[in-house]
Amino acid sequence: MINELLSMNGYAVYVLPAFSFTLLSFLGLYFVTKRQFVREQNKFVAKFGSLTNEQANSAKLQRINKEILANATND
Amino acid sequence: MFKLFEPNKIFKITSTAPKYVLFLFIIVLSIGLVEALVISPEDYKQSDAVRIMYVHVPAAWISLGIFSSITFFSICGFVFRNKNFFLISKSLASSGLVFNIVALVTGSIWGKPTWGTWWAWDARITSMLILALFYLMYLIVWRIYDKEEKVYKISTFVTILGIINVPIIKYSVDWWNTLHQPASINILSKSSIHSSMLYPLLLMTAAFALFSLLIFLMKYNTELIKIKNKGLDRL
Numbered sequence: 073m074i075n076e077l078l079s080m081n082g083y084a085v086y087v088l089p090a091f092s093f094t095l096l097s098f099l100g101l102y103f104v105t106k107r108q109f110v111r112e113q114n115k116f117v118a119k120f121g122s123l124t125n126e127q128a129n130s131a132k133l134q135r136i137n138k139e140i141l142a143n144a145t146n147d
Numbered sequence: 148m149f150k151l152f153e154p155n156k157i158f159k160i161t162s163t164a165p166k167y168v169l170f171l172f173i174i175v176l177s178i179g180l181v182e183a184l185v186i187s188p189e190d191y192k193q194s195d196a197v198r199i200m201y202v203h204v205p206a207a208w209i210s211l212g213i214f215s216s217i218t219f220f221s222i223c224g225f226v227f228r229n230k231n232f233f234l235i236s237k238s239l240a241s242s243g244l245v246f247n248i249v250a251l252v253t254g255s256i257w258g259k260p261t262w263g264t265w266w267a268w269d270a271r272i273t274s275m276l277i278l279a280l281f282y283l284m285y286l287i288v289w290r291i292y293d294k295e296e297k298v299y300k301i302s303t304f305v306t307i308l309g310i311i312n313v314p315i316i317k318y319s320v321d322w323w324n325t326l327h328q329p330a331s332i333n334i335l336s337k338s339s340i341h342s343s344m345l346y347p348l349l350l351m352t353a354a355f356a357l358f359s360l361l362i363f364l365m366k367y368n369t370e371l372i373k374i375k376n377k378g379l380d381r382l
Contacts, residue, residue: 087199102362105241109372
């Protein structure tokens, strides 16, 4: 039964590579995108850390900046 | 109205949404894979080779949908003079290209047992390859130009040229004598595909759509943080 399922009437040699290629492409794209996101987030945190108090307070006036920082510390 | 969707206002949603979309994607994909590889019946002509359809067709549909969306948002960016539309277009492109490549590769794998060849310069396949080239051109434009206005103009031009190819892809199987089979699913008329195959196909399409949404959200958030990084430099 399992052998029958795995051989797919002899077409497993085509079906499984097609599904594997799709899933590997998804995994690759997900991890590349995730890496880019984390890199930009870390860059933001590092830049924010180097600001003077006055500059940091001015940057915190924008809600999005506070949210990026909050997300970075949560991750 | 556009002020409601300004990046500063929607970042809270776009930054928390990916984890929920990822969770939903994994669930729908798992059910879809079981349906596609185990439960759905084999085809009376193609036997189990038909299962390739469950990754090939959704990938092709979504790559076409994404390119049409990119064109729509790029044109909106020009009409309404709103940068956010260009940001949305850019964030959609990479997943569109990957779906296009998946459609080409899985189509090629499917071609071997059904047509006896990995590749044929047939109208449908060639027009899909041309779409991949337009995706590449679009992404390259964003990489090589620095000036925003220039990028907006050239990338929109590329999408307008590329969108001409979308109806050609759709109707190529009707206009020319191709190896590729005609469409089995029609929105306006009765589909020729049985519900036992249609259900897994729709499930896999939903899974792929969720994946493209996930990548879009992650890319969009990355682009927003990039802009904010430049903003910090100016302080």
